[in-house]
Structure formats: structure tokens, C-alpha cells
Amino acid sequence: MTTLTDIAREAHVSKMTVSRVINHPEQVSADVRELVEKVIDSLGYTPNRAALALTQSRHYVIQFLILEDIETVEPYYAKLLIYLAEELQRLGYSLEIGHNRQVEVNHVDGLIVVGGRQTDIPFLQTLGKPVVTYGSLGPAIPFVDVDNSLGTYMATTYLLEQGIENIYYVGVKLPEYFALARLVGYLGAINKFQTPRHVHQILNNEKQAFQLIRHLDIKPNSAFVAATDRIAMGLLNGLALNKIKVPETVSVIGFDGIFLNQITSQRLTTVQQPLKEIAQALIDSLLVQLEGQPAENRLLRPHLVFGGTTSDHQPNLVPLVET
Amino acid sequence: MTTLTDIAREAHVSKMTVSRVINHPEQVSADVRELVEKVIDSLGYTPNRAALALTQSRHYVIQFLILEDIETVEPYYAKLLIYLAEELQRLGYSLEIGHNRQVEVNHVDGLIVVGGRQTDIPFLQTLGKPVVTYGSLGPAIPFVDVDNSLGTYMATTYLLEQGIENIYYVGVKLPEYFALARLVGYLGAINKFQTPRHVHQILNNEKQAFQLIRHLDIKPNSAFVAATDRIAMGLLNGLALNKIKVPETVSVIGFDGIFLNQITSQRLTTVQQPLKEIAQALIDSLLVQLEGQPAENRLLRPHLVFGGTTSDHQPNLVPLVET
DNA sequence: TAAAATATTGTAAGCGTTTCCATTATGCGG
DNA sequence: CCGCATAATGGAAACGCTTACAATATTTTA
Structure with missing residues (x-):
């Protein structure tokens, strides 16, 4: 490996x-x-x-x-990992993966x-190190998250x-912040438009969503807002079984938009x-914290990605592929 | 951070x-x-x-x-990343993520x-560094792979x-080694049992598999071996649309067994x-190569994981969860 | 019991870089 | 043209650790 000394010798400095x-x-x-x-380039x-x-007591990891x-x-x-790795590489950092709580972080x-x-x-x-979480754990730790409420809103x-009148919300029954925030977004829109409210809370899996459809008396001119793509997939299967046409009769919108909505034959409209x-x-x-400054929490704006589970009339042209 | 010197001072050595x-x-x-x-522990x-x-010119990355x-x-x-990270951590290495070909690997x-x-x-x-690929690129680079032929076999x-007589193979039409190897495994079993051969090659997505079903005249007492779970999912959707019952009338087995088979309401039988x-x-x-020795290529044995797309009669009890 | 062998501990240098300070070269005012 | 400020460069030490060798202590051998 060429070192500073090699360059110095070659350049006579x-x-x-x-x-x-x-x-x-x-x-x-x-x-x-x-x-x-010139010498640096050539060598x-x-x-x-x-x-x-060693000198900077920074590890760039x-x-x-x-x-x-x-x-x-x-x-x-x-996917998140790749985005992180690319950006960190640009900054001269490398990205390491850790799992479980016995990690060595020196x-x-x-x-x-x-x-x-x-x-x-x-x-x-x-740990005594700068930390940021994806998804809030509370005010004690800096976090970044998608704006969950805004997404369902x-x-x-x-x-x-x-012009759809009955919007069913199918949320996840979990004591997690994001579950509540997504419900709140739905309720906010419902309140604003003064339309009937239909809230159901289930576990985050396809089967429960699938079964929910059976017990539901779906009114005409309806749509579903699902708290996760996983739930939305179950709803779609349930609707198909009941011969309810999507999107002609009922629309469905999911949430997350990562991968799940790409493997189905019918692409899901989702909050990306x-x-x-x-x-x-x-x-x-993290960089801000490394400078010794307090980090601000961030709530990032999601965007609606239109697939085949809502009718074609789109408010504005949003590209299907993630930007 | 405590250093060697700190310990030395404390221990008077x-x-x-x-x-x-x-x-x-x-x-x-x-x-x-x-x-x-004792001092090391206490500090x-x-x-x-x-x-x-710096001293060993090893980076443990x-x-x-x-x-x-x-x-x-x-x-x-x-999932692979987590397994790698855990094992490497045990060995004192850390795992870094790289993407694209401009990586800095010094x-x-x-x-x-x-x-x-x-x-x-x-x-x-x-790169001038030990390298191993997941999936063979040819004899020039050491590799590890699942035994693709064995899986379909x-x-x-x-x-x-x-006792199923007609096994349809739906492969991926790609000039990649794994695609060929998976086909070969199917053909090997067909030859051994002297049963009719039905080979179809499509792109690796659900839609193509879905459409394939429509053009197929499925004989009684049949089953599908799909080259990927993705294809298997498409087949399942197609079969459902044609009112063909799975697994009562037709069985389906996929390949890969990672994630995809867990999100569907009907768990897929697959080659894990x-x-x-x-x-x-x-x-x-990599460790062998770091010792300066030549690395052997490895083909690892997959195992059949039984879901709801094959009839219940199982040759031996294989747990549903990955071991 | 003294010399030789061995076990135990310590010292110095170096890995490749930076920070801090010293030195040398250049430009400016008077 | 001299002294001073400033710009440009170099030297030494330090970061935490290891390797190589030196020094000391202990044991073995004859």
C-alpha cells in the first residue's frame, strides 16, 4: 500500500x-x-x-x-441499508451491521x-455514542421517521x-407509536370531511385481514385504507374471494410501499x-451529534404511489418508481 | 477509552x-x-x-x-446479512456493506x-483481496451456493x-447458472422415474406465471415445480382463478423459501x-483465503419445507421454521 | 556451586497519520 | 537595505498496539 512517505519521497517533499x-x-x-x-494520482x-x-480517535464506522x-x-x-451504505461511503464512512444487544461498539x-x-x-x-432510531422510541433518543399520520391522512x-363516502380503516392492534399515528391520520381526514368512520384493528398479517373481509358488510361506494401493505394484501385476497372488484367497486390503499407492492400481479396503491x-x-x-450538537427529530413526508387498486383518476402525476 | 497503558499502570507492570x-x-x-x-476486567x-x-495490517473488516x-x-x-454479522462478530470482525463498483477496499x-x-x-x-461469491460466477472465483440441482431434484x-404422474417444471428464462442447474435437477428426477416431461421457461415474475396457467391444459394427477417462489406465487394465483384446488387437485412447490412464502395466506411448500x-x-x-490457502467451493444442501400447497402426507417431519 | 539454559519481564522501534511547534523563505514598511 | 510580519515547509512527538530484542530472574546441569 502506498503511504504518505512514499508520496513524499517521490515528490521530494x-x-x-x-x-x-x-x-x-x-x-x-x-x-x-x-x-x-500529480504524484498522489500516479501512485x-x-x-x-x-x-x-488512531490519530483522530474517530473510526469512520x-x-x-x-x-x-x-x-x-x-x-x-x-434497501435502506444500501441507501445508507452509498451515502456513508461518499462521506468516507463505512457501514457496519450489528444484531442483538451484546454488540461491541468501541x-x-x-x-x-x-x-x-x-x-x-x-x-x-x-453505549455513550451518538444514536438515532428509525421510528420513535420516545423523546429520549433522537429519531427519524416517516410522517405516519400524514401518510394515512x-x-x-x-x-x-x-367522492368515495365510506372509508374503512384497518389498523394494526399493537402498542406501538406508529400504529396510533396512522390511525390518527385517518381520523383527521374523516373529521375534516365529516364522513362516517369505520375503524378495525387487527394483527399485522394477511390472514387476519383476509378473514376480516368475510365479517364485514361492505357498503357501496367504499374504500379501504390499510395500516400496512401486508394488511392491504390480505384485504385484496378477501375481496377477490367475495367477487368484489378492485378498483371498480372498492379501492384499497396500503402503507410502506417497500417490495410487497411489487411482487403482486396487481400493483398496490400505497403510501410510500x-x-x-x-x-x-x-x-x-449522527453527523450533527458527532459535532457535539443536539440533533433534531425529523418526520419525513411520504408520497402516494398509484398502482392498480385505486381508480385511474390521479390528482397529479406521481411516478410509479421510487424517486 | 482504557488503553494498555492504563492497565499496565494499574497493575504495576x-x-x-x-x-x-x-x-x-x-x-x-x-x-x-x-x-x-483482574485489572482488565475491572477497567x-x-x-x-x-x-x-495498524500493527497487523489487518483491518478486521x-x-x-x-x-x-x-x-x-x-x-x-x-436475513443473510444478519447471519453473517453475527458470526463475524463472534470472530472479532465487522461486516461492512458495499454497493456498486467504485468501492474503496483498502x-x-x-x-x-x-x-x-x-x-x-x-x-x-x-481488487487483490480474498473474494467469495454467493452463487457461482465460474471457476475463477471461489463460491458458495445452494445445490440448485439437488433442490429441484x-x-x-x-x-x-x-404418486403424482405429471410434473410441470416452470423455470426462469435467464442465461444464469442457477436457472440451468434447477432445470437439470428436475430432468434428473424425471429421467429416473421415466415419467412425462413438461418444461416451460418464463421470466421471473408473478404475472408471467399467472398467464402461463391460462394457456396450459393441465392433466389430472399433476403438480408444479417452480424455479422460484415468485413463479410459484403466480401459479397459485392462476390456479385459484381457474378454480383448480391446491393441494387437492394440483400441488405446487417453489424454490428459495425466503420471506415470500411467509406473507401469503396459504404458505407455500418450497425448497428452502x-x-x-x-x-x-x-x-x-474468506478465512481460509486469508490464511493464504486456496478455498474450496461449496454446494450446500437445501431442504424441503412443507406448507399448504402440497398434500399433508410428508415423508418425514421437517419443521416449518428455518433451523 | 558455578555456568548454562530457560523462564519471565522490560525497552525500543515502528505501523501511517496528525497536531504542534520550529525553521526557513518571502514580502513589506520605513 | 534592514527588521519585522507572514507565508511556506519541515521536524518531533503522539495515537495504541505489536514485534524484536535486551535484561533480569530462576532453574537446571554437571
Whole structure:
């Protein structure tokens, strides 16, 4: 591996000058700088991360800590991970993956935590490192999240503006913040339009949603807002079994928009999580904390992605592929 | 952070002795060793990774390099990643994520590559680092893979042993090694049992599989072996539309068994990829290469996981959850 | 019991980089 | 043309650890 010393020897300067060309180029005279830069290019120098880490007591490593059980890991983390990895690479950081609570974090500058629960707060605080969570765990830990309420509000409002009168909300029966927030968004739209309210809460799986349809007396001119794509998929199956045509008779909108809505033959209209922006915001939060400043929490705006489960009339042209 | 020097001062020995207690404890007298170990425990020492890296010119970082386009990233990488991260952590390594071909790998000891193609071989070779791929790219690069042929052979044989006569194979029309290998496994079983052969090749998406059913004249006493779960899902939808009962009239077996078969209301019988063993084998390969020895390629045995798309009569009790 | 062998501990240098300070070169006012 | 400020460069030490060797203590051997 080529080192600072190699460059210095080749350019007939001290390694200090080379270091300066890289870190404080304005302190080096133009001609020397150009010479050194030429040598750096020709020898293909990249600084040794370990040596950097040693002097700066920074490791340039961010850990993505997954606190969920492996069986329930959300598959769309893969996509989030890639966005994170790309952005961090641009910043000279590398992204490490951690799982479970026995992680060794001495060599890590900060953590992005997913799948955490309230009970994890003390653990996260004792790490003594900058931490940001995807999804709020409460005010104690900085977080980034999609604006859950806004998402269901947007979905419900869109359906109401289409002239649909009965909007059924099928939420998840979980004591988690996001479950409540998504319900609140629906209720907000319902209140604004003064239309009848139909709330059902089930577990987050297809089967329960599928079975719910059977017990429902679906009124004409109706639509479903589901708290997750998973629930929406179950609803679609149930509707199909009951010979109820989607979207001609009933519309369905899901939430999350990652992967699930792409594998079905009939693409689901859904509230898309802005994963790229979420990745960016998570990183921003850590960088701000590394500067020693307090990080602001962020709620990012989701967008409606139109598939085949709502009628074609769209308020504005939103591209099908994620931006 | 506590350092070797801190321990040395506290234990009234030189830091060399402390270093030896950690790396070559047999060279230290028992009483001194115990004293030092006690101090290490009480101060909570963990070696500085950067300093280690600097002296040993090892970085204790493995990169998981995803060469696919982000839109097509297989969601089950998330699970593989967790298995890898856990095992590597046990070995004192950390797992880093890379995407695209401009990765900086100077700080990396080895790479696990997924989603690569034949054309990536030169690129991987110029990295000058130990590399192992998940799925073969050819003999030039060490690889680990599920035994694709064995998987379809097992699925087909199982169905034939149930007394089913017509096994339809629905493969993927791709010039990739795995597509061929899966076909070969089916043909092997067909040849052995001397039953009629029905091969169809389509693109790897649900819609094509769905449409295929319509054009098929399905004979009685039949079953489908699909090259992927995605195709199997399409077949199931198509069969449902045609009022063909699964598994009473027709059985269906998929391949991959990651996630997809869990979200459907009707769990798919599928050939499960042994992800945990794959993770272990990938790591083993890199470690062997880091020792300077040639790595052997590995083909790991998949196992049939029974869902609701085959009749209940099972040859032996295989647990539904992945082991 | 003294020399030699071995076991135990310590010292110095170096890994590749940066920060801090010292030195040398250049430009300016008087 | 001299002294001073400023710009440009270099030297030394430090980050935390290991390897290589040196020094000391203990045991073995004859």
C-alpha cells in the first residue's frame, strides 16, 4: 500500500507537506501542491483508515443495529441499508451491521437503530455514542421517521376527494407509536370531511385481514385504507374471494410501499416510505451529534404511489418508481 | 477509552506484559497473569481496533458487496446479512456493506459478493483481496451456493413418490447458472422415474406465471415445480382463478423459501435455502483465503419445507421454521 | 556451586497519520 | 537595505498496539 512517505519521497517533499495538500491545501504553495497532487494520482494513494482512526480517535464506522428478532426482520431494511451504505461511503464512512444487544461498539462512531422498543432506551444510552432510531422510541433518543399520520391522512383524503363516502380503516392492534399515528391520520381526514368512520384493528398479517373481509358488510361506494401493505394484501385476497372488484367497486390503499407492492400481479396503491430521504436524515442526525450538537427529530413526508387498486383518476402525476 | 497503558499502570507492570496476557498468556507467570486479568476486567478494557489494524495490517473488516441494481435487490439479503454479522462478530470482525463498483477496499480484508455477473470477474480479480461469491460466477472465483440441482431434484422426487404422474417444471428464462442447474435437477428426477416431461421457461415474475396457467391444459394427477417462489406465487394465483384446488387437485412447490412464502395466506411448500449454513461457508472461505490457502467451493444442501400447497402426507417431519 | 539454559519481564522501534511547534523563505514598511 | 510580519515547509512527538530484542530472574546441569 502506498503511504504518505512514499508520496513524499517521490515528490521530494516532507510527508507533512503531503498531509497538508490533502487536508489543508490552502496552506501549500500552488506549484508544490500541483506536483504533490500529480504524484498522489500516479501512485494511487488512499489514506490508511486505521492510522487516521488512531490519530483522530474517530473510526469512520457507523453501525446499523437491528434489534428485532431475525424471524421478523423487515425485508425492506435491505434497501435502506444500501441507501445508507452509498451515502456513508461518499462521506468516507463505512457501514457496519450489528444484531442483538451484546454488540461491541468501541470501534464505532455512531449507531442507527431499527426495531428497538421502549425498553431498549437505557441500553442505548449506556453505549455513550451518538444514536438515532428509525421510528420513535420516545423523546429520549433522537429519531427519524416517516410522517405516519400524514401518510394515512393523504391516503384517506385522496379517496374522499374521489367522492368515495365510506372509508374503512384497518389498523394494526399493537402498542406501538406508529400504529396510533396512522390511525390518527385517518381520523383527521374523516373529521375534516365529516364522513362516517369505520375503524378495525387487527394483527399485522394477511390472514387476519383476509378473514376480516368475510365479517364485514361492505357498503357501496367504499374504500379501504390499510395500516400496512401486508394488511392491504390480505384485504385484496378477501375481496377477490367475495367477487368484489378492485378498483371498480372498492379501492384499497396500503402503507410502506417497500417490495410487497411489487411482487403482486396487481400493483398496490400505497403510501410510500421515502427511504432515500430517511437514510439521508439518519446520517445527518449522527453527523450533527458527532459535532457535539443536539440533533433534531425529523418526520419525513411520504408520497402516494398509484398502482392498480385505486381508480385511474390521479390528482397529479406521481411516478410509479421510487424517486 | 482504557488503553494498555492504563492497565499496565494499574497493575504495576509494563504494557508489554499486559499485551502478552492477552495474546500469549502462556508466556506470563500465573500470579502476574491473574492480577492483570483482574485489572482488565475491572477497567473494562477492549483493544483499540485501529491500533490493532495498524500493527497487523489487518483491518478486521469484511465487505458484503451488492452488485445488483437497487431496484432488484433480493429482499432476503437482509436475513443473510444478519447471519453473517453475527458470526463475524463472534470472530472479532465487522461486516461492512458495499454497493456498486467504485468501492474503496483498502480498509477491507475480504469481500463477500452477491448479484455479480460473469463480466464482474476481472473487476473482482483486480481488487487483490480474498473474494467469495454467493452463487457461482465460474471457476475463477471461489463460491458458495445452494445445490440448485439437488433442490429441484428433491422437490420433483417427493412429488413423484406421492404418486403424482405429471410434473410441470416452470423455470426462469435467464442465461444464469442457477436457472440451468434447477432445470437439470428436475430432468434428473424425471429421467429416473421415466415419467412425462413438461418444461416451460418464463421470466421471473408473478404475472408471467399467472398467464402461463391460462394457456396450459393441465392433466389430472399433476403438480408444479417452480424455479422460484415468485413463479410459484403466480401459479397459485392462476390456479385459484381457474378454480383448480391446491393441494387437492394440483400441488405446487417453489424454490428459495425466503420471506415470500411467509406473507401469503396459504404458505407455500418450497425448497428452502440454508441461509445460516451459507453464511458460515462464505465466512469460512474468506478465512481460509486469508490464511493464504486456496478455498474450496461449496454446494450446500437445501431442504424441503412443507406448507399448504402440497398434500399433508410428508415423508418425514421437517419443521416449518428455518433451523 | 558455578555456568548454562530457560523462564519471565522490560525497552525500543515502528505501523501511517496528525497536531504542534520550529525553521526557513518571502514580502513589506520605513 | 534592514527588521519585522507572514507565508511556506519541515521536524518531533503522539495515537495504541505489536514485534524484536535486551535484561533480569530462576532453574537446571554437571
